[in-house]
Amino acid sequence: MSASTDQTFDVVVIGAGAVGENTAERAGRTGLSVAVVEDALVGGECSYWACMPSKALLRPGAALAAARGVPGVAEMLTGELDPAPVLARRDTFTSHWHDDSQVSWLEGAGITLIRGRARFTGPRTMTVTAPADGDGSPLTTTVTARHAVILATGSTPVVPAIDGLDPSEVWTSREATSVTDVPASLAIVGGGVVAVEMATALTDLGTRVTVVARGDRLLTSSEPFAGEAVAAALTDLGVDIRLGTEVTRATATGETGTRTATRLHLSDGSTVVVEKVLVATGRRPATTDIGLDAVGLDPEKPLAVDDAMEVLVEPDGAGTGWLFAAGDVTGRAATTHQGKYEGRVAGDVVAARFGPEGARGPGPGGPDAPDARTRERSAARWSQFRASADHRAVPQVVFTRPEVSSVGLTEQQARDAGLAIRTIRYDLASVAGASLVSDDYAGTAQLIVTTDTRVIVGATFVGPDAAELLHAATIAVVGEVPLDRLWHAVPAYPTVSEVWLRLLEEAGL
Numbered sequence: 001m002s003a004s005t006d007q008t009f010d011v012v013v014i015g016a017g018a019v020g021e022n023t024a025e026r027a028g029r030t031g032l033s034v035a036v037v038e039d040a041l042v043g044g045e046c047s048y049w050a051c052m053p054s055k056a057l058l059r060p061g062a063a064l065a066a067a068r069g070v071p072g073v074a075e076m077l078t079g080e081l082d083p084a085p086v087l088a089r090r091d092t093f094t095s096h097w098h099d100d101s102q103v104s105w106l107e108g109a110g111i112t113l114i115r116g117r118a119r120f121t122g123p124r125t126m127t128v129t130a131p132a133d134g135d136g137s138p139l140t141t142t143v144t145a146r147h148a149v150i151l152a153t154g155s156t157p158v159v160p161a162i163d164g165l166d167p168s169e170v171w172t173s174r175e176a177t178s179v180t181d182v183p184a185s186l187a188i189v190g191g192g193v194v195a196v197e198m199a200t201a202l203t204d205l206g207t208r209v210t211v212v213a214r215g216d217r218l219l220t221s222s223e224p225f226a227g228e229a230v231a232a233a234l235t236d237l238g239v240d241i242r243l244g245t246e247v248t249r250a251t252a253t254g255e256t257g258t259r260t261a262t263r264l265h266l267s268d269g270s271t272v273v274v275e276k277v278l279v280a281t282g283r284r285p286a287t288t289d290i291g292l293d294a295v296g297l298d299p300e301k302p303l304a305v306d307d308a309m310e311v312l313v314e315p316d317g318a319g320t321g322w323l324f325a326a327g328d329v330t331g332r333a334a335t336t337h338q339g340k341y342e343g344r345v346a347g348d349v350v351a352a353r354f355g356p357e358g359a360r361g362p363g364p365g366g367p368d369a370p371d372a373r374t375r376e377r378s379a380a381r382w383s384q385f386r387a388s389a390d391h392r393a394v395p396q397v398v399f400t401r402p403e404v405s406s407v408g409l410t411e412q413q414a415r416d417a418g419l420a421i422r423t424i425r426y427d428l429a430s431v432a433g434a435s436l437v438s439d440d441y442a443g444t445a446q447l448i449v450t451t452d453t454r455v456i457v458g459a460t461f462v463g464p465d466a467a468e469l470l471h472a473a474t475i476a477v478v479g480e481v482p483l484d485r486l487w488h489a490v491p492a493y494p495t496v497s498e499v500w501l502r503l504l505e506e507a508g509l
């Protein structure tokens, strides 16, 4: 469904990424009319240039490594990964960069899709500019929200200026995840999540990869042992990792065979010649170029939101009363799952606050429970109307080999927060279930436990399929489950999850 004339809806969501889609669906649950404005593909970054294609590129290498660790199977594996079917499978996960199925989903959910770029002209009102059909001028319409606007505009890559490097020539994660012509060599600038995942994926495809990271380790937001394990594994794969190093300038080297090449000059005096340069130096919330100044907000400053995901107006921090935000644009946590969680909260709050009196709305509660508006008005921390997990219970998985999964605080973050903690670690390879998975299984599990309340405030797992160990830890952190009670959650034998028993024994139980 698309709109071509000026229109008014109860709620307008700007951005139809994973977060905007979820938000819009929840906002409509008390009967409000909802439109979502999208400038590009419905489904956003995650579906086409981030989570899905990157994980599709990483999965074959992980499957191959897993099989290589099992005698009887390993002997059957005589070749290398074939890039063509890997890329073809990736293309199916991105629906060949077509959004028809996601548009159908929006239609099925009763949400109006307006194609074009939104820009505020005042509170609750925006222009939406769509590219012209044929050779006409762009089509601009006015879209107004009766009650609320929810920003879900995502984030954009930060590309630092490097002398001699044309920003239009470098790869960002978009070009890396949608690669068709696999480069012979690639330099990745940055040592964060995109850098390590793409270093793994491109190495699997046959590219010679150099990582140039200015930090003294990779994955600086994670526990040090995680970044060290990933660096060691990448080095074993043949990746050249330069830590504590920056690119000072770049020069073109002309042709190498049929392909152009760039020479990067590094701060340690060395140089590296590569076919492509991937800049993976972080992302910034997409707040510029949407007319925030027209509604009294500074587009250059991070949005301030409360736990109801309502945008606050600095300096006094009062709520706008009509503007909400969720996902990458908030700068709170840049992952799809956490953004969708924020979107569910924002959508539920909007549905409750602006829906008709007496509407039940989404959420638990029997037929006698108060209506959504009453429940939202008295909402406390950990209610469905407050994004409480954003503060100390955010999970993330880095899909490298080994995988890194974590939730909550790192040891350093817990100490900085003034918590009295102890750190408990266990070697995953010593768990019977892990040794069955693979002969060369290696990994580490770590819990951060408070010494007074004896609850888990942080957990990190490093190892094959560490992603699947994470949710148990997330439940323990969110539920603030004391160790003495966790003792009764008995892991099945022989699974990798038996590490939970070992960790609790290490904790003194």
Ligand SMILES: Cc1cc2nc3c(=O)[nH]c(=O)nc-3n(C[C@H](O)[C@H](O)[C@H](O)COP(=O)(O)OP(=O)(O)OC[C@H]3O[C@@H](n4cnc5c(N)ncnc54)[C@H](O)[C@@H]3O)c2cc1C
Residues within 6 Å of the ligand: 014, 015, 016, 017, 018, 019, 020, 037, 038, 039, 040, 041, 042, 043, 044, 045, 046, 049, 050, 051, 052, 054, 055, 116, 117, 118, 119, 152, 153, 154, 155, 173, 177, 194, 286, 289, 290, 326, 327, 328, 329, 333, 334, 335, 336, 337, 338, 339
């Ligand atoms: C390479 C890579 C891999 C990743 N892998 C994972 C992963 O495995 N797991 C995970 O959880 N997270 C992952 N992430 C993070 C994840 O992609 C983001 O957190 C997620 O996409 C954010 O969703 P969003 O809806 O907030 O923003 P987006 O997906 O960016 O969607 C925002 C949408 O808003 C639209 N828009 C913006 N401005 C306007 C406007 N003015 N008018 C109209 N439309 C507009 C954009 O076109 C876009 O479609 C990865 C990120 C990268 C870069």
Ligand SMILES: NC(=O)c1ccc[n+]([C@@H]2O[C@H](COP(=O)([O-])OP(=O)(O)OC[C@H]3O[C@@H](n4cnc5c(N)ncnc54)[C@H](O)[C@@H]3O)[C@@H](O)[C@H]2O)c1
Residues within 6 Å of the ligand: 160, 189, 190, 191, 192, 193, 194, 195, 197, 213, 214, 215, 219, 220, 246, 280, 281, 282, 283, 334, 335, 396, 397, 398, 399
């Ligand atoms: N599996 C996942 O959940 C997943 C995967 C990929 C990306 N993401 C999300 O996408 C976002 C972007 O990822 P990212 O890796 O680009 O960011 P990041 O913040 O994880 O890492 C950025 C890296 O770039 C370095 N850096 C920053 N500025 C630099 C500069 N001027 N010169 C050299 N190095 C510089 C930093 O030191 C850091 O190592 C992250 O927030 C991440 O959570 C998530």
